[in-house]
Amino acid sequence: MTGLRITGWGSALPDNIVTNADLASRIDTSDDWITERTGIKERRIGGTTAEHAINAGRAALDKAGVTPDQIDLIILATTTPDRQVPATASTVQQGLGLSCGAFDLNAACSGFVYGLVGALGFLKSGLDRVLVVGSETLSTIVDWEDRNTCILFADGAGAAVVERTEDDGDLLGFSMSSDGNLEYALFAERGGTLEMDGRAVFKNAVLVMEKAAHEAMEMAGVTPDDIDHVIPHQANIRIIEASCKRLGIPSDKAITVLDYTGNTSSASVPLAMVDALEAGRIHKDEMVLMVGFGAGMTSAATVLRWSADT
Numbered sequence: 001m002t003g004l005r006i007t008g009w010g011s012a013l014p015d016n017i018v019t020n021a022d023l024a025s026r027i028d029t030s031d032d033w034i035t036e037r038t039g040i041k042e043r044r045i046g047g048t049t050a051e052h053a054i055n056a057g058r059a060a061l062d063k064a065g066v067t068p069d070q071i072d073l074i075i076l077a078t079t080t081p082d083r084q085v086p087a088t089a090s091t092v093q094q095g096l097g098l099s100c101g102a103f104d105l106n107a108a109c110s111g112f113v114y115g116l117v118g119a120l121g122f123l124k125s126g127l128d129r130v131l132v133v134g135s136e137t138l139s140t141i142v143d144w145e146d147r148n149t150c151i152l153f154a155d156g157a158g159a160a161v162v163e164r165t166e167d168d169g170d171l172l173g174f175s176m177s178s179d180g181n182l183e184y185a186l187f188a189e190r191g192g193t194l195e196m197d198g199r200a201v202f203k204n205a206v207l208v209m210e211k212a213a214h215e216a217m218e219m220a221g222v223t224p225d226d227i228d229h230v231i232p233h234q235a236n237i238r239i240i241e242a243s244c245k246r247l248g249i250p251s252d253k254a255i256t257v258l259d260y261t262g263n264t265s266s267a268s269v270p271l272a273m274v275d276a277l278e279a280g281r282i283h284k285d286e287m288v289l290m291v292g293f294g295a296g297m298t299s300a301a302t303v304l305r306w307s308a309d310t
């Protein structure tokens with residue numbers, strides 16, 4: 001069997017911190033409301049999608065101990081490419097000094113998990129190493145007068161180097177889906193800003209996260225009791241807690257960073273992954289469930305048995 005092993009990871013956040021109090025000084029909202037309804041306390045704003053991806057990608061290459069010529073492909077998950085054409089992945093490739101294939105992937109907040117599954121396919125096709133990055137500058141497509149959305153979204157990136165293994169590797173099961181009937185719930189027209197039916201997204205998010213997680217666990221041959229850590233999309237603490245409850249996984253197994261990152265879409269799962277790894281929370285041989293959902297509405301999950309030394 002050919003598999004995938006995560007051997008390096010890194011993340012990047014802009015320096016500029018925008019607190020709930022900063023937002024409350026400009027629009028009709030409050031720290032209490034945002035904290036209670038979302039779990040977000042502050043978020044990082046600024047920079048470009050390519051800059052964050054390059055910084056996160058460089059850290060991941062360093063951690064994996066690989067040189068630029070050893071990377072065969074970049075998959076950049078983003079909903080906020082810096083330009084319409086070319087793919088932001090090409091800017092990242094140049095910035096990291098790589099010479100390999102590069103493309104953008106838009107599966108909204110499920111993007112990084114889609115990217116990992118895609119990387120497994122490329123490794124099975126013969127590539128040795130893929131750099132999977134989730135990077136966003138959602139601040140560029142947010143209407144800063146719209147309290148329905150601007151309190152949620154933010155900027156940043158997370159990245160992973162994944163390598164081919166000749167055994168089953170880390171990724172034991174996955175699920176990917178999309179339901180275009182729900183496109184209306186979260187979208188941005190070309191050149192426009194994000195529009196969202198928050199309640200519709202909330203309701204469906206809990207359902208699709210549960211479904212995706214069950215499908216990935218079934219493929220991996222594991223049950224919720226086997227899961228040591230959940231790395232969920234960082235949208236809303238109430239969505240994370242409700243999903244854990246429905247899955248029968250204690251919510252203290254969920255890794256959360258949204259209190260200081262906000263919702264960074266494709267970057268949110270890898271940002272949480274890197275935070276947990278750097279905090280020494282994930283250990284070798286532990287079972288990790290990644291699960292995301294987002295505009296589309298997409299959802300995706302992976303079950304990984306973590307094999308890298310942390």
Ligand code: UT7
Pocket residue numbers: 028029030033034037038109147148151186196198199201202205235236263265293294295
């Ligand atoms: O990556 C996926 C991205 N999207 C999401 O994950 C969104 C999922 N949905 C959510 O997270 C929640 O629906 C929100 C956080 C967006 C909203 O929370 P909610 O508990 O669903 O609030 P609501 O929309 O039902 O609004 C409750 C009240 C309303 O006032 P009335 O009608 O009860 O008088 C809103 O006008 O809260 C009001 N409200 C606010 N108040 C203060 C809405 N936004 C704000 C705000 N500050 N920022």
